[in-house]
Amino acid sequence: MTASARVMVPVEITASMLKAGTTIPETDVAMGEVAWVSGGTYEAANQRTYGDSVWGCKLAHTGRTEKPDVDSVYWYRVRPTNRMAPFDDYTNTKALATGSITYVFQPGFLNGLAVYGMEGATYSATVKDSPGGAVVRSWSGDLYSQASGFYELLFSPLVPTVQMSFDDIPLAPDAEVTITVSSDPGKRVAIGTIKVGDWRQFIGDGTGGGAEYGAESDRKSYTFRKYNLDGTYEIVKRTSSRNVNCSVVIDADQAMYADAILGEIMEVAVPFEASGLPRYGYLNTLGFVSGSIRADSAGTTSINLKIEGNI
Known part of the structure; x- marks a missing residue:
């Protein structure tokens, strides 16, 4: 794998950071609040x-x-609340709406953005250098993966895209972010989690820095059977999480920096990407990161990472 593994040190989003243009009210009567x-x-x-x-x-x-x-x-x-649901650590506590949902917020400095648990047909994300200022980055597209071939295009349902990450955002200490997920009028749309902050990369000296081959992800289901006294049971449906295990080889001079990153995010659920390459998307998740650091030689260090994904 050639792209560097990375984690995001997130900015905590508070209610005061949400701005005009956010379409979900503080008390969402339409959702029964x-x-x-x-x-x-x-x-x-x-x-x-x-x-x-x-x-x-x-x-x-x-x-x-x-x-x-x-x-x-x-x-x-x-x-x-429905308005603040995307800003906790759980992807299954989603902000819900019909037709379209928009968040406008002012988090301050950021160089990365990640969105999880999206439901809808299309998305757009825009970063301005200040409230109402110049657009410095924007993205938009469909929330469906592209067909791998002509047969899949004609005969296979397209797989929904539920998570996306964005980077290469220019420095802007007072940035304003707008995220919109849309669908047909009257249809359900949702956003599970929004994370913004600072991407930190485990960078090597040109020979390392990416997750090594052998990295793996594991889907953990939280659905369980609830048994009755007569032996019958009911299945209680829950969502699943994606756990990831991988090793990253970095230059020995970067070891203390890597240790500092791990110390900074130990108690916080953060976006993690083993690789930025699309074909390794199954190695990306949102969860709690822990790891051990091993001196392999005078010049290289291995970081063994374990990410416990959140539901």
Whole structure:
């Protein structure tokens, strides 16, 4: 493999970074969300939105003014709101809409962008050097992989593209990013996860830096069987994750830099790409990265990476 392995050190996206042009409201009534109101009457299991989250009512109550995020006796966090769903670490908590969905946000510095869990027919992504400023990078296309041959074009369904990454973004300390996923009017569209930040490459001296052959990915399913007392069961459908294992050979002088990267991302779910080449897309994932570093010789070092993919 010739392209360097890399990870993204992400920027945390907060609600204040979302700007005009984002099509999902703070409380998305169209998706069944209802805003929490101070002093209201709530039954157990009611769900209300407050801040960036959906909260579930633990105990029925009336007239309380404490906000759900500090009232743990009566409220618990269920999930992010539909608007903020793409900015947690889970791809299966998706922002949902019909027809089209757009996010406009201002994350500050970035040189990379990755989007996971997309559902729709087309996508577009634009980076401006400042809010309302000049476009420095843009991409667009279909959310279906291209047919490998004439037979596949005529007789095989096209495989949906659910994840994409973008780079080569010029330095812009106040960048504005716009992402849109569209389909036919009335059809479901979704975005699972949006990550922006700084791509960090495990770069060698020209003879290393890419993941070695033998790298592998493993699909882990979280679907399980729920058994009843009489021996019958029901299958509880869950999504799957992609785990990746690979080794990267780098110049020995780069070992401390590689160690610093691993230390920076140990507790954060990050985009990982073993190779930027399209045919190795199955070695790319979003998850938690850990690794060991081994001195192979005076000139080379091996990094053995394990990425536990998120659902």
